[in-house]
Amino acid sequence: MDFAFDARTEELRERLLAFMATHVLPAERTAEEQRAALASPWDTPPVVEELKAEARRQGLWNLFLPDAEYGAGLTNLQYAPLAEITGHSPQLAPTALNCAAPDTGNMEVLAQFGTEAQRKQWLTPLLAGEIRSAFAMTEPDVASSDATNIETRIDRDGDDYVINGRKWYISGAMNPLCQIFIVMGKTDPDGPDIRRQQSMVLVPRDTPGLEVKRAMRVYGYEDHSHGGHAEVVFDNVRVPASNLIGEEGGGFAIAQARLGPGRIHHCMRLIGIAERAIELMCRRAVTRTAFGKPLAQQGVIQEWIADARVAVEQLRLLVLKTAWLMDTVGNKGAHTEIQAIKIATPRTVVDILDRAVQLYGAGGVSQDSPLAELWAGARTLRLADGPDEVHQRSLARRELKKYR
Structure with missing residues (x-):
C-alpha cells in the first residue's frame, strides 16, 4: 500500500506551503486591522484581494474543482492534502485560493447541473473570484x-x-x-x-x-x-x-451531490486546524512555567499533545481513504466512509481545540489567540452538512442491514 502523494500533489503542496508561510499567515493580523477600519465590517479587507491576485499568479486557484474545464482538474485524493494546508488559516486561505464554502459547492452545482446560460452568467464570475x-x-x-x-x-x-x-x-x-x-x-x-x-x-x-x-x-x-x-x-x-x-423535483438529489465533496473539504480543513492547534499547544508548553517547571514537562500536557497527534494521524488516514474511494467507486460507494469522517472529524478536532484552550488558560478564550474562534467554527461543523446524529442513524442502519 503506497501512502505517498503523486508528483503533481507534492508539487502543489510545496507551492501552497510556501504561499501560506510567505503571504497568508503574515496577513492574518493585517486583515484584522484593516477590517476594523472598513466602512462596514462585511466589506472585504484590501489584503484579501492582494492574496487572491497572488494566488492566481502562482497558479493556486480553483484547486477544488475536479473538472479541468473550470478548475485544476484534481481528484478528491489530490485536493485533500491541499485543503488540509488551508485549514491552518481557515479565515483567509480558502478565500485567497477561491476555494471557500459555500462558493465551492455552488460552483460544483453550476458546473454539473447548470445550463450554459446559467454557467455564463454566474459560474464564470464565481470562478474569477469577482462575486x-x-x-x-x-x-x-x-x-x-x-x-x-x-x-x-x-x-x-x-x-x-x-x-x-x-x-x-x-x-x-x-x-x-x-x-x-x-x-x-x-x-x-x-x-x-x-x-x-x-x-x-x-x-x-x-x-x-x-x-x-x-x-x-x-x-x-x-x-x-x-x-x-x-x-x-x-x-x-x-x-x-x-x-x-436541473429539473423540478431534482433539488434533493442535487443537494446530496453537492455535499459529498464538501465533506472532504471540511474534514481536511479541520485536520489543518487541528495541526495548528497542536503547534500552538507545543509553543505555549515550552514557553510557560507552572509550579516550578515548564508546562511541557507536566504529564497531563504531554498526554494531551500525544493524544492529539494520534487522533490527527487516524483522522487523516480515514479522510484520505474516503477521498480515494470517492475517486474510484463514486460517492455512493463511499457512503459509509463519508458519514464516518463527518462524525469523527469535527468531534475529535473540537476536543483537540478544547485542550489547547485549556492549556492557554484565559488567553485561549481571548481575541489574542485564534483558538476560541477556531473552536466555534469547528463546533458548528457538528451541525453543518447534517448533524452527527443523522449520520450515525444512517450508518448504523447500513451496518445492521448486514445481519438482518
Whole structure:
C-alpha cells in the first residue's frame, strides 16, 4: 500500500506551503486591522484581494474543482492534502485560493447541473473570484436536519417561479459581493415521493422581495471573514422559470451531490486546524512555567499533545481513504466512509481545540489567540452538512442491514 502523494500533489503542496508561510499567515493580523477600519465590517479587507491576485499568479486557484474545464482538474485524493494546508488559516486561505464554502459547492452545482446560460452568467464570475454566492437551504421553523421538512415554497406562475419562505444561517449572505443565491424549496409539496418535492432555483441578490434581515452569530462571533451567516426572507420573490437548476423535483438529489465533496473539504480543513492547534499547544508548553517547571514537562500536557497527534494521524488516514474511494467507486460507494469522517472529524478536532484552550488558560478564550474562534467554527461543523446524529442513524442502519 503506497501512502505517498503523486508528483503533481507534492508539487502543489510545496507551492501552497510556501504561499501560506510567505503571504497568508503574515496577513492574518493585517486583515484584522484593516477590517476594523472598513466602512462596514462585511466589506472585504484590501489584503484579501492582494492574496487572491497572488494566488492566481502562482497558479493556486480553483484547486477544488475536479473538472479541468473550470478548475485544476484534481481528484478528491489530490485536493485533500491541499485543503488540509488551508485549514491552518481557515479565515483567509480558502478565500485567497477561491476555494471557500459555500462558493465551492455552488460552483460544483453550476458546473454539473447548470445550463450554459446559467454557467455564463454566474459560474464564470464565481470562478474569477469577482462575486460571491450563498446556498439557502436551512430554515428556522423546521428541523432542517431532515431536508424533506423544508417549507419554503417555489410555485410556478406562467413563465416565472414565485418564492416564499424564511431561511437562516445562510453563509456568505452578508458579504456585499454575494450576488447570487441558490435557493432550495418545494415545487411539489404534496408529491408522493418526499425526495422529489424539492427544487433549486437561482435568485439574484437584487431581486425584489429578497431581504437579508440580519447576521446570525455563531457562539458570539459574526464571522466577518466568511461573509457572515444571515437570516434571509423571500417574500413573493419572482424569478424566470429559466432560473431552475436541473429539473423540478431534482433539488434533493442535487443537494446530496453537492455535499459529498464538501465533506472532504471540511474534514481536511479541520485536520489543518487541528495541526495548528497542536503547534500552538507545543509553543505555549515550552514557553510557560507552572509550579516550578515548564508546562511541557507536566504529564497531563504531554498526554494531551500525544493524544492529539494520534487522533490527527487516524483522522487523516480515514479522510484520505474516503477521498480515494470517492475517486474510484463514486460517492455512493463511499457512503459509509463519508458519514464516518463527518462524525469523527469535527468531534475529535473540537476536543483537540478544547485542550489547547485549556492549556492557554484565559488567553485561549481571548481575541489574542485564534483558538476560541477556531473552536466555534469547528463546533458548528457538528451541525453543518447534517448533524452527527443523522449520520450515525444512517450508518448504523447500513451496518445492521448486514445481519438482518
